[in-house]
Amino acid sequence: MPSSAPKTKTNFVTIFDDTYNQPDCRSYYRMLRALGYSNHTHAVPVYRAVLAELARVRGLSTPQVFDFASSYGIVSALMKHQVSADAFLDRYASAAFDDTSSEAMHQIDAEWLSGLARNPIEARYKGLDVASHAVGFAQDVGLFDQCFAEDIQAKPPSPELSECLAHTDLIVECGSVAHLMPIALDRLLSAASRKPWLVTSPVRGNERAEAFDVMRQHGLVVDTLGLPPFPHRRFESPDEQARAIAIARAAGHETDGFETTGSFFAQIYIARPKDESTPVSDWPINPTHGLER
Numbered sequence: 629m630p631s632s633a634p635k636t637k638t639n640f641v642t643i644f645d646d647t648y649n650q651p652d653c654r655s656y657y658r659m660l661r662a663l664g665y666s667n668h669t670h671a672v673p674v675y676r677a678v679l680a681e682l683a684r685v686r687g688l689s690t691p692q693v694f695d696f697a698s699s700y701g702i703v704s705a706l707m708k709h710q711v712s713a714d715a716f717l718d719r720y721a722s723a724a725f726d727d728t729s730s731e732a733m734h735q736i737d738a739e740w741l742s743g744l745a746r747n748p749i750e751a752r753y754k755g756l757d758v759a760s761h762a763v764g765f766a767q768d769v770g771l772f773d774q775c776f777a778e779d780i781q782a783k784p785p786s787p788e789l790s791e792c793l794a795h796t797d798l799i800v801e802c803g804s805v806a807h808l809m810p811i812a813l814d815r816l817l818s819a820a821s822r823k824p825w826l827v828t829s830p831v832r833g834n835e836r837a838e839a840f841d842v843m844r845q846h847g848l849v850v851d852t853l854g855l856p857p858f859p860h861r862r863f864e865s866p867d868e869q870a871r872a873i874a875i876a877r878a879a880g881h882e883t884d885g886f887e888t889t890g891s892f893f894a895q896i897y898i899a900r901p902k903d904e905s906t907p908v909s910d911w912p913i914n915p916t917h918g919l920e921r
């Protein structure tokens with residue numbers, strides 16, 4: 629991780645939060661597709677590999693996965709089902725859904741997801757987001773067994789959420805929130821009865837020294853597994869690119885050949901207890917799959 633990871637919060641990635649809490653997922657997924665969002669394409673295959681290794685190391689038949697800042701549950705959907713990120717987003721771009729009501733969208737998605745082939749590891753997924761409609765949608769369509777609309781950066785988790793976190797094996801997060809909210813991260817990890825593994829894919833420059841400190845204070849070893857950075861999404865404007873390059877450089881990243889090519893770049897970080905930090909060469913699934921640029 630960059631030694632000069634920024635100490636203060638900088639919201640330099642434009643936030644499109646009017647799509648974050650709609651009655652269904654369409655506008656959010658259409659927005660991701662229009663922006664050329666590719667974080668999930670690269671990160672989720674690694675998350676699947678992490679889940680397989682965690683299940684092997686702990687001998688778990690049904691790992692408990694917690695999707696933090698989950699939005700409508702795309703990370704869980706891609707971990708659970710045999711569908712690519714591109715195919716997933718393409719589905720929602722269809723004009724056939726333009727006049728579909730939200731109620732109908734819930735039902736259509738529930739049916740579609742239940743018919744999709746599953747990935748081999750039968751995990752249970754729970755999700756949390758401040759956006760109550762988004763997590764509610766994900767639960768309604770069958771992605772989450774349980775969902776929480778809480779802001780644990782602002783206040784401690786409810787008893788129900790604490791109970792869920794106590795039994796979590798893996799926390800997954802795409803979108804930098806775990807790095808930008810170290811108090812929330814501390815609360816997630818404090819509630820665990822056995823320390824979970826955590827895997828995140830923050831945009832370069834959004835990773836925070838405080839977040840890495842929190843992981844270490846909870847006895848976790850943080851690692852990139854030697855995985856290369858990957859494109860997160862295209863820049864919207866030359867200004868956005870210039871800001872991103874300056875911030876990524878200030879955080880200690882080499883930007884030539886990365887942000888200079890026209891996209892934000894992201895990096896996988898995995899945090900695990902030291903005695904479970906197995907070498908990647910032993911993993912049942914090769915985590916580099918999906919990280920081709």
Ligand SMILES: C[S@@+](CC[C@H](N)C(=O)[O-])C[C@H]1O[C@@H](n2cnc3c(N)ncnc32)[C@H](O)[C@@H]1O
Nearest residue numbers: 648697698699702757758759779781802803805
């Ligand atoms: C960039 S989106 C990423 C969503 C999803 N993980 C994905 O990969 O598409 C960031 C998400 O963080 C959520 N968020 C913002 N502040 C939060 C908080 N304090 N606690 C939990 N979620 C939060 C937003 O509602 C939004 O759904």
